[in-house]
Amino acid sequence: MVIEVVGEAEPSTSRSAEREGVGERRSRVRRRTRERFVVLAGQLLVIGLLVLAMQLVNANFGGLTMPAPGSVLRQLGHLVRDGVLGRALAETLTVFGIGYGVSLASGVLLGMVVGGFRTIGRIWEPFINALNATPRVAFIPLIIVWFGLFVESKVIVAWLSAFVPILINTADGIQNADQDLIEMAKALGTPRRTLFWRVLVPAALPSILTGVRVGAALAILGTIVAELYTAQAGLGGLLAEAGNTFQMAEYFAVVIVLAALGTAVSALLRMLERRFAAWRVDWREGS
């Protein structure tokens, strides 16, 4: 009798939960839209304040201390029209693309090896940590000696910048995969290879994707640093040139482009993350 009552209660509660769900969903969408609007307005306000501050500093201390926002914009226009910016951007994106691409492949692959084989992981751990703790700039003189001043050495710096965090995040993700899920799979008699590809790697995906995103920002950084310290080229080259000759308007124009580039790459990767690890995003945001 007790059970009968429970059996009846089940469908009706789920039905009412569904009905509730529709209304709740609508109000949640409304809340999200409002939140998005507030965030966007806040961000525009911050930009406005920055521009205002620039203008004030410029008015009081002169164009060398701080260029006027208007002249920065004009300079940006010049750079675009001359094709200087386009060429620099292409150079930078080439170095970044190759360096980051190679670091993705090598970082994820070696991270899987280091994370998947305990002994190998333990052998390499201190060396990986040492590499991680060393500023990548420290390697630039050596890289110049080995690979010269041009694209090759820049690609190597970009690769080295992103490779380590991607490797570490991949290895960590696999090593810290949910023990309960591993035990469940082992109880089913899952062979090692299946366990690795079907449980450990998917469980590590959120961590791997974090490494991929962090790596992208660091690869951009590495690219710009390489362009500053080796043969000047790309956006880093423009930055150095403008900075060294105290053309502050041009300098700020390049900084804005760099910031926009970093933001765009991050946003793109976040979008990919949502797409390929939707279960994780839902699981974090839902309930």
Add this chain to the structure above:
Amino acid sequence: MRQQEPPVAVVEAARGGEAQGAPSGRPQIEVQGVSRWFKGGQVHALDRITFDVAAGEFVSVVGPSGCGKTTLLRVIDGLIKPDAGRVLIAGHPPVPGPQMGFVFQQARLLPWRTVRANVEFPLFVQGVPADERRERAMNVLATVGLQAFANAYPHELSGGMQQRVGLARAFAVDPAVLLMDEPFGALDAMTRQFMRLELLRLWARLRTAVVFVTHDIDEAILLSNRIVVLRPRPGQVDEIVRVDLPEDRWEGDVEGLQRFRELHDHLWHRIRSMVGQSAEWATSAQGGGGRGGEPAPGDVRPGPGGS
């Protein structure tokens, strides 16, 4: 370990009794003198555990925390090896695999797989072709009433529904043995009732040998043919009680039956006396209570089946 080791007190109340559905004579699960230590011998988890489970029999394991219930299940599954004694499944040493269904306290579903893909997972491990996998998964999901949620992800389900998927996954491969580690312990009371019914329905159809670990005495009485009572530190068989209630006990109001209350009181008394025995518990228990029926070590108490 610091306690003196009392002789194993086993009251095999069901001995000679007809265990349902055991045609071959050989028990499906034989646990023979299993001992297991942890931390290099510091922790004695299991001490000479011996009991059988006939084919198609439902056996619960109850006992206070620290009596090695979970360890016992892992030994039966073959996930860990005993330090002494042995386990036989249909006469062979256990190998973790799809023939051994395992249901955990948390459903342990793969969060990146849909409900259906989770139920398919053991079939995938077994190498069952994709279309057959799909068909079998959908069939099992239908029996637990979740076919409408086949394409949902685990996080979209309630705890009770997740555990139903866990049950479906265990039953998807027609296991010879079903091991359950407090599977309903994390659910609310109402869902738990419903899940018990669900489990009994599935079990009645498939007649798998079940070892069901729980700390809920009523649950053990409601579900089982026999109940193995363990005492803690080290985990030893205290007694084995046959539940002589009607087979279709979930149809009526069993909890109101005189026999149910007797079994409940008996089991509760046993377990409370163990808790009273432990120095660790005696000091923390309020007013030094719970020592009422402290039995002498090795006190053999006849099970209700024999009384």
